[in-house]
Amino acid sequence: MSVLIENVRILDPVDGFDAIGELVVQGSEILARGQAPEGFEPRRRIDGSGLWAFPGLIDLAARLREPGQEHKATIASETLAAARGGITSLVVPPDTEPPVDSPAEIELINRRAHQACGVRVYVLGALTHQLEGQQLAEMAALMQAGARGVSNASKPLASLLVLRRALEYATTFGLTIVLSAQDPALTGSGCMHEGAVSTRLGLAGIPEAAETAALGAILALVEQTGARVHVARLSTRRGAEMIAKARAEGLPISADVAAHQLFLTEVDVAEFDPNCHVIPPLRGQRDRDGLRAAVARGEISAICSDHQPHEPDSKLGPFASTEPGISSLETLLPLTLRLVEDGLLSLHEALARVTTGPAEILDFAQGRLTPGARADFVLWDPAAMHEVRSEDWLSAGRNTPFFNWTFAGQTRETWVAGRPVWTRPAEDTV
Amino acid sequence: MTDTLIARPHARLPLPGPLPNRLQLTEDGQLRHMLTIEGLNRELMTEILDTAESFANMNEKAVKKVPLLRGKTIVNLFFEASTRTRTTFELAAKRLSADVLNVNISTSSAVKGESLLDTLRNIEAMNVDMFVVRHEESGAAHFIARHVMPGISVLNAGDGRHAHPTQALLDMFTIRRHKGDFTKLKVAIVGDILHSRVARSQIHALNILQTGEVRVVAPCSLLPADVDQLGVQVYNDLDEGLKDVDVIIMLRLQRERMEHAHLPSEHEYYQLFGLTARRLQLAHPTCLVMHPGPANRGVEIESAVADGPHSVILEQVTYGISVRMAVMSMVMGAHQA
Numbered sequence: 103m104s105v106l107i108e109n110v111r112i113l114d115p116v117d118g119f120d121a122i123g124e125l126v127v128q129g130s131e132i133l134a135r136g137q138a139p140e141g142f143e144p145r146r147r148i149d150g151s152g153l154w155a156f157p158g159l160i161d162l163a164a165r166l167r168e169p170g171q172e173h174k175a176t177i178a179s180e181t182l183a184a185a186r187g188g189i190t191s192l193v194v195p196p197d198t199e200p201p202v203d204s205p206a207e208i209e210l211i212n213r214r215a216h217q218a219c220g221v222r223v224y225v226l227g228a229l230t231h232q233l234e235g236q237q238l239a240e241m242a243a244l245m246q247a248g249a250r251g252v253s254n255a256s257k258p259l260a261s262l263l264v265l266r267r268a269l270e271y272a273t274t275f276g277l278t279i280v281l282s283a284q285d286p287a288l289t290g291s292g293c294m295h296e297g298a299v300s301t302r303l304g305l306a307g308i309p310e311a312a313e314t315a316a317l318g319a320i321l322a323l324v325e326q327t328g329a330r331v332h333v334a335r336l337s338t339r340r341g342a343e344m345i346a347k348a349r350a351e352g353l354p355i356s357a358d359v360a361a362h363q364l365f366l367t368e369v370d371v372a373e374f375d376p377n378c379h380v381i382p383p384l385r386g387q388r389d390r391d392g393l394r395a396a397v398a399r400g401e402i403s404a405i406c407s408d409h410q411p412h413e414p415d416s417k418l419g420p421f422a423s424t425e426p427g428i429s430s431l432e433t434l435l436p437l438t439l440r441l442v443e444d445g446l447l448s449l450h451e452a453l454a455r456v457t458t459g460p461a462e463i464l465d466f467a468q469g470r471l472t473p474g475a476r477a478d479f480v481l482w483d484p485a486a487m488h489e490v491r492s493e494d495w496l497s498a499g500r501n502t503p504f505f506n507w508t509f510a511g512q513t514r515e516t517w518v519a520g521r522p523v524w525t526r527p528a529e530d531t532v
Numbered sequence: 533m534t535d536t537l538i539a540r541p542h543a544r545l546p547l548p549g550p551l552p553n554r555l556q557l558t559e560d561g562q563l564r565h566m567l568t569i570e571g572l573n574r575e576l577m578t579e580i581l582d583t584a585e586s587f588a589n590m591n592e593k594a595v596k597k598v599p600l601l602r603g604k605t606i607v608n609l610f611f612e613a614s615t616r617t618r619t620t621f622e623l624a625a626k627r628l629s630a631d632v633l634n635v636n637i638s639t640s641s642a643v644k645g646e647s648l649l650d651t652l653r654n655i656e657a658m659n660v661d662m663f664v665v666r667h668e669e670s671g672a673a674h675f676i677a678r679h680v681m682p683g684i685s686v687l688n689a690g691d692g693r694h695a696h697p698t699q700a701l702l703d704m705f706t707i708r709r710h711k712g713d714f715t716k717l718k719v720a721i722v723g724d725i726l727h728s729r730v731a732r733s734q735i736h737a738l739n740i741l742q743t744g745e746v747r748v749v750a751p752c753s754l755l756p757a758d759v760d761q762l763g764v765q766v767y768n769d770l771d772e773g774l775k776d777v778d779v780i781i782m783l784r785l786q787r788e789r790m791e792h793a794h795l796p797s798e799h800e801y802y803q804l805f806g807l808t809a810r811r812l813q814l815a816h817p818t819c820l821v822m823h824p825g826p827a828n829r830g831v832e833i834e835s836a837v838a839d840g841p842h843s844v845i846l847e848q849v850t851y852g853i854s855v856r857m858a859v860m861s862m863v864m865g866a867h868q869a
Contacts, residue, residue, distance in 0.1 A: 301756035303731055304670040304694030309757075373555070374671035418649055418679075420669035420691075428635070 411499020
């Protein structure tokens with residue numbers, strides 16, 4: 103099927119393209135961007151007046167909870183929430199139940215994703231057997247089954263020796279290793295940033311050094327092995343500085359940050375708000391500003407949702423005993439664009455952090471609107487006001503601190519492989 | 533083409549979560565719950581202490597009972613073992629003529645996997661009027677106050693490392709009885725500040741009452757991050773920290789601190805931070821020695837000091853009843869108003 107969207111403002115961060123014109127979709131691919139080929143007659147025409155078209159978002163970290171935790175969410179429920187949020191490709195960490203440490207789990211997830219709304223779902227394979235941190239997982243088999251990279255999610259490794267061997271082995275196959283920088287002993291039983299607020303609330307703190315000490319070890323081993331490592335979800339200013347320095351020295355390392363880390367701080371935890379219980383924790387104002395600066399300079403090249411939907415009971419209890427995480431697929435795009443309003447990034451830079459940036463990290467072909475690219479894109483209505491409301495929330499996890507926040511702009515339609523996977527209901531406007 | 537989004541006015545970002553007082557005070561500033569000292573004002577603190585004073589006079593009489601809370605049911609909901617705190621709450625409730633139910637959960641429901649909220653709902657269903665809660669997790673009392681049915685008061689009898697407001701109030705009561713004005717006092721809190729809910733509540737209370745100087749004295753491994761931001765002077769040397777102080781508050785040292793590498797040994801701790809008769813001489817001659825109990829003699833305090841003329845440790849226990857009566861009667865009053 104061929105579709106022509108006319109009078110739409112096309113924004114393509116891959117080369118800074120920005121013009122009002124025609125976006126032409128042929129089958130599952132982009133045929134033309136700007137102007138349709140002469141004499142082209144589409145099967146369908148869409149009036150894109152007043153709308154923007156930009157590549158669908160690629161989210162590097164989203165828990166879909168399937169298999170194993172379907173009481174929290176399912177692939178079906180969360181891919182629909184992603185589509186509403188303008189996300190067309192999701193990367194799932196391997197900490198499902200059971201973990202993704204054999205081709206069977208990858209096949210299961212792929213099968214469920216194919217039955218869902220159409221948003222692309224990619225899997226990171228386990229770095230170690232059962233994520234136990236001891237014995238290496240069968241990475242070659244995982245890669246053949248479709249794993250985009252390998253990771254131990256947030257689970258610790260037994261030693262730096264295991265990490266070294268895992269990096270070496272993964273490098274044999276050119277796999278990107280996704281690591282979280284979090285020293286388990288320094289993290290201990292901590293549940294929020296160690297600082298003035300944790301002291302006031304009497305909550306066990308996670309010191310900055312839990313991130314920087316782990317990062318120091320990772321950087322030393324990247325230098326030793328030459329492995330391609332992506333550090334997931336930085337939380338400290340100092341950590342961002344370490345990444346920037348390592349990149350300047352030419353190490354094959356990249357990093358992302360969860361969108362909420364760019365807006366919230368430890369202060370938002372008060373008084374014991376379980377929706378602000380996240381790991382790594384919300385840190386201080388200086389950290390938030392440092393992370394923002396690193397995103398602006400491109401040293402942190404991707405913003406992810408770090409989506410972790412929970413059933414209500416998981417968040418009903420004293421702060422430390424609630425489960426960490428925010429349901430965030432539906433706020434990734436609005437928060438990223440808020441960075442433009444805040445004057446931190448240009449519109450193209452902001453879009454790059456959620457499209458071309460993550461695409462580069464895991465070698466995705468999508469994340470662009472150039473002819474021949476996959477027709478994954480968002481039709482965005484910049485004039486619609488959008489209040490984050492529980493009534494029209496699609497994720498099965500309603501654990502977000504962003505309810506009642508109001509944003510400029512809203513997703514009108516989300517397309518994957520040349521067909522719409524989500525269209526905003528007519529009454530869904532503020 | 534500009535890079536700006538279409539400019540539209542949008543709602544301001546919501547304020548961060550509710551301040552402590554939005555939960556524990558009524559709209560006209562009365563105590564609805566007693567969750568934390570933080571954020572209370574001087575007038576309310578003084579009112580609590582004055583009310584406690586009237587009960588203290590009564591507690592010294594032969595008939596020690598008033599009918600203020602007759603027909604009310606108070607539940608002591610203790611998820612953590614405690615003898616002293618629970619019995620003084622129980623006695624306070626009984627002297628106000630309330631019915632008291634003691635529920636110790638540490639060994640029953642929690643083990644069976646019943647959630648805190650389920651436990652709460654079940655006891656709530658018995659038409660009770662007040663929960664006195666002790667729990668090992670910081671924020672537990674806030675959590676319960678947030679979810680309890682309207683009309684039920686929650687008194688925090690200690691939550692994790694966060695707060696122990698009635699302990700701090702009875703300490704303030706004791707200090708006030710002996711010293712009167714707080715503004716000229718120097719107070720030193722000595723020991724494991726990091727893990728102490730008592731210290732946190734005392735620091736807030738002393739600052740609200742405009743105490744001249746509040747000091748904390750501890751090794752760096754027992755001090756929480758940015759503790760100075762609570763409004764204290766930090767000392768790592770006990771001799772310096774005790775110089776000219778009017779009140780010394782010793783904190784209990786738990787044995788498990790050695791296991792988690794906070795300290796090398798009780799012996800070294802006592803050498804450096806134990807309150808001995810010799811060290812007491814560095815303080816003001818009329819200095820009070822206080823301890824929230826139970827004291828580890830020979831670990832943080834010498835017996836001669838704990839039982840000596842400066843010690844008001846047993847008075848603290850006595851006044852605990854009056855202060856808890858004051859708080860209980862005030863929160864019930866706020867609900868009836």
